[in-house]
Amino acid sequence: MKRPPKDTDESARKVTRRGLILGVSQLGFMGLLALRMRHLQVDQADQYRNLAEENRINTHLLAPARGLIYDRNGKLVAQNQQNYRIVVRREDSRELDAVMERLSKIMEITPEDIARVKKELRNAGPSAPVTIADRLSWEDFAQVAVNAPALPGITPEVGLSRSYPYAHDFAHVVGYVGPVSDYDLSRIDDGDPLLRIPRFQIGKFGLEAKEEKLLRGTAGNKRVEVNATGRIIREIDREEGQPGKALQLTLDANLQSYCLKRLYGQSASAIVVDVSNGDVLACASAPSFDPNKFVQGISVSDYTVLTQDPYRPLASKAVQDRYPPGSTFKMITALAGLEAGVISPQETVRCRGHVEVGGRRFHCWKRAGHGNVNLHNSLKASCDVYYYELAERVGIDRIAEMARRFGYGTKFDIPMSAVSGGLAPDKAWKRERHGAEWLIGDSLNVAIGQGYVLATPIQVAIMSARLATGKSVSPRLVASVDGVPLPHQGGEDLGLNENHLRAVRKAMFGVSNEVGGTGYGSRILEESMRLAGKSGTSQSGNRVVNNADVEWDQRDHALFTGFAPFDAPKYAISVVVEHGGGGSSAAAPILRDIALQALYGGKPPLEAYPSRDRERIQSQQEKLDALDLSVAPSVQDQV
Numbered sequence: 264m265k266r267p268p269k270d271t272d273e274s275a276r277k278v279t280r281r282g283l284i285l286g287v288s289q290l291g292f293m294g295l296l297a298l299r300m301r302h303l304q305v306d307q308a309d310q311y312r313n314l315a316e317e318n319r320i321n322t323h324l325l326a327p328a329r330g331l332i333y334d335r336n337g338k339l340v341a342q343n344q345q346n347y348r349i350v351v352r353r354e355d356s357r358e359l360d361a362v363m364e365r366l367s368k369i370m371e372i373t374p375e376d377i378a379r380v381k382k383e384l385r386n387a388g389p390s391a392p393v394t395i396a397d398r399l400s401w402e403d404f405a406q407v408a409v410n411a412p413a414l415p416g417i418t419p420e421v422g423l424s425r426s427y428p429y430a431h432d433f434a435h436v437v438g439y440v441g442p443v444s445d446y447d448l449s450r451i452d453d454g455d456p457l458l459r460i461p462r463f464q465i466g467k468f469g470l471e472a473k474e475e476k477l478l479r480g481t482a483g484n485k486r487v488e489v490n491a492t493g494r495i496i497r498e499i500d501r502e503e504g505q506p507g508k509a510l511q512l513t514l515d516a517n518l519q520s521y522c523l524k525r526l527y528g529q530s531a532s533a534i535v536v537d538v539s540n541g542d543v544l545a546c547a548s549a550p551s552f553d554p555n556k557f558v559q560g561i562s563v564s565d566y567t568v569l570t571q572d573p574y575r576p577l578a579s580k581a582v583q584d585r586y587p588p589g590s591t592f593k594m595i596t597a598l599a600g601l602e603a604g605v606i607s608p609q610e611t612v613r614c615r616g617h618v619e620v621g622g623r624r625f626h627c628w629k630r631a632g633h634g635n636v637n638l639h640n641s642l643k644a645s646c647d648v649y650y651y652e653l654a655e656r657v658g659i660d661r662i663a664e665m666a667r668r669f670g671y672g673t674k675f676d677i678p679m680s681a682v683s684g685g686l687a688p689d690k691a692w693k694r695e696r697h698g699a700e701w702l703i704g705d706s707l708n709v710a711i712g713q714g715y716v717l718a719t720p721i722q723v724a725i726m727s728a729r730l731a732t733g734k735s736v737s738p739r740l741v742a743s744v745d746g747v748p749l750p751h752q753g754g755e756d757l758g759l760n761e762n763h764l765r766a767v768r769k770a771m772f773g774v775s776n777e778v779g780g781t782g783y784g785s786r787i788l789e790e791s792m793r794l795a796g797k798s799g800t801s802q803s804g805n806r807v808v809n810n811a812d813v814e815w816d817q818r819d820h821a822l823f824t825g826f827a828p829f830d831a832p833k834y835a836i837s838v839v840v841e842h843g844g845g846g847s848s849a850a851a852p853i854l855r856d857i858a859l860q861a862l863y864g865g866k867p868p869l870e871a872y873p874s875r876d877r878e879r880i881q882s883q884q885e886k887l888d889a890l891d892l893s894v895a896p897s898v899q900d901q902v
Contacts, residue, residue, distance in 0.1 A: 320486050320499065324391065324456060326463060327480030328423055330507025332437055332470065334516040335544070335742060340433045341471070346424035347404035348397035351416050353384045362414050363395075369410055370403045372396065387459070394462045398424065398559065425464060425471075425558050431551035431892040432520045435579040436512070436679060436740070438469020439554035457482050467557070469579075470510070470740070473678035477744060480507035511743045513542035521860050522547035524887045525853055530574035530841040532581040533853065534724040535861055538832045540751045541728070541736045543677070544861065546721070548580040551892065573816065574841075583681040585717035586839060589799030589846065590645045591824050592666075592712030594730060594767050596653055597638055599665040601763040605656040608766040611635040614648035618707075625651050625707050628800075642770035643780045645798060647711050654710035659701055662709060663689035668735075668757060670725040671718055676752070677740045685722050688715040713802060720839045723824045728835035730771070731795075731826040733757050733764050736835075771795035772829050782823065785851035789871045792862045794855065796825025798846035810844040818842040821849035827858045834861050856880075 332341035349366075351359070363377050376395065383393045395417070399407075408419045425440045427433065442462040457463055457479065465479065466472035483504030488497050522533045526549035535545040552569055556562075569576050578584060600606040616632035617624050627633065627647040633640070641649035654662065666672065666687040674684035686692075688709065690701040708714030718726075721738060728736040737753035772795040775782040781798040799822035810818040821843030826835045836854050843849030859867035866884060869877040 320488055322484050322486050324460060325483035325485055325501070325504055326422065326457060326460065327482060327504035328506040329425060329440070329464075329480065330478040331509045332478075333509065333511045334514050334519075335512060335542075336515065337511075338516045340427065340429050340512070340514075340516065341437050342426050342428060343423040344426045346397055346422045347399040347401065347419070348422055349395045349399070349404075349407050349417055349419050350392035351380065351384070351395055351418070352392055353387055358415065359384070362416060365410075365413055366395070366407070366417060369406050370396070370399070383462070391456075391460045392418070392420075397422070397462075427554045427558075429516060429520065430553045430555060432516065432523055433514070434469075434551045434554045435548045435581070436469055436514065436519075436546050437554070438471040438680065439467055439557040440464040440471050441467040441557055455479070455482070464558070468554075468680050470512075470678050472680060474510060474741070477510065478507040481505040508745045510741055511746075513537075513544065513739055513742045514546065515544045517865065518545045518857075518861055519547060521545075521887070522857055523549055523551060523892060524890050525856055525860075526840075527887075527890060527892065529843065530580075531839060531843070531850075531853070532584070532720045533838045533857055534581050534721050534836065535857060536724050536728050536736070536738060536835045538728040538731045538736060538826060538835050541725075541739045541753060542742070542751075543721075543738050543740050544834070545857070546581050546679075546740075548578065550574050550576040552576045553893065579679060579681055580839070580841070581720045582675075582677065582679050583683050583719070584839075584841075585683050585685050585719055586820050586822070587714070587716060587801040588712040588718040588723055589801040589820070589822055590647075590712055591723055591726075591797050591799035591822050591837075591846075592716060592718070593642060593645070593650050593710075594771070594797060595666050595669060595671070595726070596650050596657070596662055596710045597642065597767055597770075598759065598763060599662045600653045600657045601638075601766070602665065602759060603657050603661050606638070606653060608638045608763075611637045612641070612646075612649045612652045614646050616648070618648055618651045620651070620655070620703055620707060623704060625704070638766055639770045639773055642767070642797065643773040643777060645774075645781050650710040651707045654706040655703065659706045659709060660689050662706070663687045663692075666716070668759075669729050670722050670737075671716070673722070675721060675725070675738050677721075677738050679740070683719050685719050686715060686717040712799060720837050723822065723839075724835050724837035727824045727826050727837065729757060730764065730767060731832035731835055733759060733761065768795055768829070771797055771825060774798065775825065776829075781847040782825075782851045784847065785823075785855040786873065787827070787855060787859060787871055788873060791830070792828045792859070792871065793830075794825050794827040794858055795829045796823055796851065796854065798823050798851055800844070800846050810842075815842050818844055821846045823847070823850035823854045825854065825858075827862060834858065836861075856883075 328343055331339060334340055363372065366372055380393055380395055387393055404419055427437065441464060443458050443465055447465065448458060466475040471478065481504050483502050485501040486499040488499055518535060522545045526533060526547060529549055531549050533545060533547045536543055556565055613635050614627055614633040616630045617626045633644055633646040636646045636649050671685055672687035674682055693699055693701050705714055709716045725736060725738060733756060735753040735755045735757055739751055741749055743749060774780040775786050775794045775796045777783065782796045787794050801820040801822060821840040823846050824837040826832045836858055838850040838854040840849045859871055869881060872880050
């Protein structure tokens with residue numbers, strides 16, 4: 264039956280509409296597909312090209328050269344040496360067991376080394392290098408390089424390792440580096456990817472630790488092409504990191520070395536400070552240790568020797584240890600009394616060998632007494648009774664305030680480990696610390712540098728520098744960073760009466776240059792270099808009649824401090840000999856020798872010494888020239 268024209272037209276219109284819709288849909292789909300292909304091939308071409316290249320190109324971190332450290336005259340005290348090593352990365356270690364077995368046939372690899380490498384690979388990033396062995400001989404390194412095709416994933420590298428050419432001399436100041444540990448990562452808030460490289464070395468002690476960020480530098484990287492087995496085919500490009508900054512110290516290597524040699528055989532410390540600007544020229548703690556052993560990985564036996572030595576070679580005694588300053592504190596008590604107006608330089612106090620306060624007898628070191636003494640003679644002969652009397656008049660709070668003005672109780676901002684602030688006690692401190700009131704007996708003890716007052720050797724040296732100049736000299740250890748000088752701190756006037764300072768300085772001159780002075784036996788004959796000083800004996804336990812009657816570790820500490828030359832001060836020095844006995848006998852001769860070494864810039868002429876000492880000094884100088892600091896004497900050899 265023939266369809267009506269009307270139905271035929273309607274059907275044609277429907278087919279046309281469907282075709283149009285289908286055509287438009289197809290065109291739309293093709294358009295979207297084209298746009299997507301354009302997006303992938305043009306807009307995201309770089310991204311997908313990089314993804315493709317990662318299948319054959321690896322990026323490796325490059326550790327930067329650590330910043331060098333120099334003394335004030337440009338001598339290297341911390342340097343970097345070539346280190347032949349072999350490394351592996353997790354992304355290249357597909358056949359680690361087989362490769363390590365082959366490697367063990369070329370060079371000595373212990374099962375412990377293999378276990379360590381596997382553990383470090385598990386914890387390391389994909390491209391972080393894990394050191395299999397370092398400090399290789401050239402022969403072993405060359406053998407690995409020649410056999411590289413059979414060792415896929417193993418990379419021979421020439422890196423840098425820290426070295427300390429002066430070994431013992433700067434150990435307590437410069438310190439040493441060591442591998443990053445989990446403990447280091449837990450305490451360092453630093454996103455530096457270098458810290459994630461297993462066995463990457465950072466500062467562990469001393470200046471190396473305190474100035475770690477300056478010395479570390481920033482990482483570089485290199486891109487290498489590898490084959491399917493992980494063997495490197497070629498290096499594509501390299502971007503070197505930025506080396507760490509170079510630091511120049513204020514220390515003088517020659518003077519530092521002399522101080523350490525002069526302290527040999529003692530548990531002792533010595534500090535030399537330039538009074539004009541606070542530069543620390545020497546900072547020695549004896550005995551010392553070889554920091555190179557820590558860089559290489561110190562053995563258990565070597566570390567045990569260091570930790571069990573009663574002379575404590577690992578301690579930075581010059582800045583860390585706190586001692587009662589003994590009679591070296593008497594200048595502080597004297598200035599507190601003079602500034603308060605409770606005594607004049609000419610006024611005398613009668614010393615009968617003791618005073619009684621609160622039903623307790625306080626003795627002078629000279630049991631027979633000194634008779635009538637004024638300020639000058641009290642310091643010269645180190646009369647205790649004079650300062651007991653002064654303490655009763657001036658009070659502890661004024662003494663403590665004067666002590667703080669001269670650096671006591673101050674933790675100096677120098678980049679060394681375990682710097683201590685010492686203690687300048689007063690009434691408020693005792694209430695807070697001990698929950699008790701201050702007693703007059705406490706004041707008498709502090710007045711002669713005993714009791715609660717504590718000071719580090721560097722604080723005693725700074726006190727002498729401030730006495731010599733009347734200015735707030737502060738210690739500086741780093742002179743410049745990458746050649747840019749660092750500013751000096753302090754230097755403001757202390758605000759003290761110059762006549763009072765002169766009186767104290769003159770009395771210190773009497774200590775070292777007048778008959779009857781406690782330091783007269785260690786005087787300097789050369790008039791242009793004469794020393795002004797003060798001895799001190801610090802109780803380490805109960806006072807004993809004779810230090811020789813007790814064991815070494817129960818004897819008193821010996822101190823001496825001073826400045827030279829008296830007429831135009833250049834250097835302030837302090838020496839502490841632990842359990843050395845009397846300051847005038849044990850510490851003063853050492854300080855005199857160090858002062859002359861600093862003043863002459865080297866070995867002084869024998870004419871600078873009293874004639875009776877010259878033969879002994881000449882023999883001493885010859886022994887010091889031949890001394891090897893790596894040979895440590897035992898305590899029994901010395902006491």
